Each structure stands twice: as C-alpha cells, then as structure tokens.
Amino acid sequence: MPLARLNKFxxxxxxxxxxxxPSEPVAIAAARxxxxxxxxxxxxxxxxxxxxxxxxxxxxxxxxxxxGAEEHLxxxxxxxxxxxxxxxxxxxxxxxxxxxxxxxxxKGNHEAAMMSFLQEPMKGKRWLxxxxxxxxxxxxxxxxLAELTExxxxxxxxxxxxxxxxxxLRFISSLEASSMMGDYxxxxxxxxxxxxxxxxxxxxLLWIRDDFxxxxxxxxxxxxxxxxxxxxxxxxxxxxxIDTGAFYSNILTCLVLEGESKEIL
Numbered sequence: 001m002p003l004a005r006l007n008k009f010x011x012x013x014x015x016x017x018x019x020x021x022p023s024e025p026v027a028i029a030a031a032r033x034x035x036x037x038x039x040x041x042x043x044x045x046x047x048x049x050x051x052x053x054x055x056x057x058x059x060x061x062x063x064x065x066x067x068g069a070e071e072h073l074x075x076x077x078x079x080x081x082x083x084x085x086x087x088x089x090x091x092x093x094x095x096x097x098x099x100x101x102x103x104x105x106x107k108g109n110h111e112a113a114m115m116s117f118l119q120e121p122m123k124g125k126r127w128l129x130x131x132x133x134x135x136x137x138x139x140x141x142x143x144x145l146a147e148l149t150e151x152x153x154x155x156x157x158x159x160x161x162x163x164x165x166x167x168x169l170r171f172i173s174s175l176e177a178s179s180m181m182g183d184y185x186x187x188x189x190x191x192x193x194x195x196x197x198x199x200x201x202x203x204x205l206l207w208i209r210d211d212f213x214x215x216x217x218x219x220x221x222x223x224x225x226x227x228x229x230x231x232x233x234x235x236x237x238x239x240x241x242i243d244t245g246a247f248y249s250n251i252l253t254c255l256v257l258e259g260e261s262k263e264i265l
Contacts, residue, residue: 048247191212
C-alpha cells in the first residue's frame with residue numbers, strides 16, 4: 001500500500017477507535033458502581049454537627065463489617081445554614097479530608113449563596129433569610145432579621161470576612177458542582193432534563209427542582225441528589241433523593257452504593 005494511503009488508513013482507524021459511543025440511558029435497577037468501589041453518600045447536613053457525628057460512627061461500623069473495597073465518602077452539599085453548627089460541620093469535613101477515605105464534597109445552593117454574600121452583602125442578602133443568620137451565629141456574629149438595615153447587613157459581611165478562617169473560605173470556594181462514578185452522577189439538586197450531562201449549567205445542578213423531580217424519563221446516569229426535602233429516601237427509575245430535612249427532622253441519611261446494591265444506612 002502506498003505510504004500516503006497507509007497514513008490515511010491509520011488516521012481513519014485511530015479516529016474510529018477513539019470515538020466514544022453515545023451513552024445509553026440507565027435505569028436504577030441496572031445501575032452499578034465500578035467493581036471494587038463502595039460509596040457512602042450523605043445528604044444535606046445544614047449545620048447539624050450532632051447528626052453528622054452519629055452518622056459517621058454508623059459509617060465506621062458498616063465499613064468494619066464489609067470486605068475491603070476502595071471507599072468513597074460523598075457529600076451532596078448544603079453543609080451550612082439553618083442548624084446551629086455550620087462552622088463546626090466544615091471543621092469536621094476538613095478533618096475527614098485528611099483521612100484514608102476518598103472524600104468528595106460537592107457544592108450546594110446554600111454554599112453558593114454564602115459566597116454571594118461574602119462577595120457583595122447587599123446583593124447576597126437573601127441568604128440571611130433562608131438560614132444564613134444561623135451560619136453567622138456559628139462564626140460569632142449576631143444578627144436580628146427583624147432589625148435589618150443596609151448598614152447592619154454590610155457590617156455583618158465585614159465581620160464574616162474577618163471571622164471566617166482561611167481554610168473555610170478555601171473549602172467553600174473550591175467545592176465542585178458534580179461528581180460521576182460508575183452509573184451514577186452525584187449532584188446537589190438535579191439536572192436539567194434534555195440537556196447532555198457534560199453540558200449542564202451549574203445553576204441547575206445547585207437549584208433545579210420541579211422540572212427535574214417531575215421528569216419520568218431516564219438519564220444517561222442515575223442521579224443521586226439532595227436539595228428537595230422528603231420524609232424518607234426516594235428511589236425512582238432515574239434518580240435517588242436523600243435529603244430528609246436533617247435540620248428539623250433529626251434524620252440525616254446515608255446511601256451506600258456497591259456493585260448493584262443500593263442501601264440506606
């Protein structure tokens with residue numbers, strides 16, 4: 001074969017071999033983790049250090065009873081607001097990141113709102129009304145919502161910048177919006193139906209609700225999410241919801257995924 005034709009043949013073959021076949025939709029019954037991998041997925045914590053401590057003890061007990069696997073601890077966001085111990089929760093997560101487990105901490109809409117307040121308190125002041133006042137208190141800043149003025153909001157922003165440890169700011173600033181493992185996509189809120197997974201907007205990953213929750217068709221991955229409070233974990237054909245409203249229900253949920261198994265701890 002002439003050299004020019006040989007080069008074209010090799011080029012076409014290489015391109016064909018590197019093409020990725022379109023993903024097939026995945027139903028929950030068939031979804032599985034990669035071999036030798038186990039994930040512990042924890043829902044919205046919202047400042048409940050007490051519940052997180054208890055649940056991590058349960059995780060430790062579960063790990064001790066199972067055969068060895070590479071273990072992942074995945075948090076779906078909303079670590080701050082509403083509960084009393086947002087600052088302590090972040091301290092716990094930072095400590096966990098030093099452990100032998102692979103710890104993945106995703107961004108929730110409450111962390112995004114907190115960052116908006118830090119960047120510009122007046123533009124981000126809505127954060128104060130859906131739990132941000134509790135986060136401020138955990139950093140030693142008292143603010144009475146009924147007595148808010150522009151001056152008090154701006155002063156609270158300045159105090160938060162002073163009181164927030166650098167490690168906490170780095171943590172909040174570096175959170176990722178999603179993570180993928182096996183047949184699962186882990187996000188805080190959900191995804192926009194009809195849009196490819198690799199083309200999702202971060203705002204939807206953090207904030208979407210009805211359009212995602214009411215969608216009955218399958219996605220390219222089973223979506224594991226928090227954000228939308230439910231009385232008990234919800235297993236649908238296309239998604240698993242695990243936000244059980246810890247800040248008021250006293251129930252913080254952990255989903256355990258291994259092989260084709262899906263269990264609630």
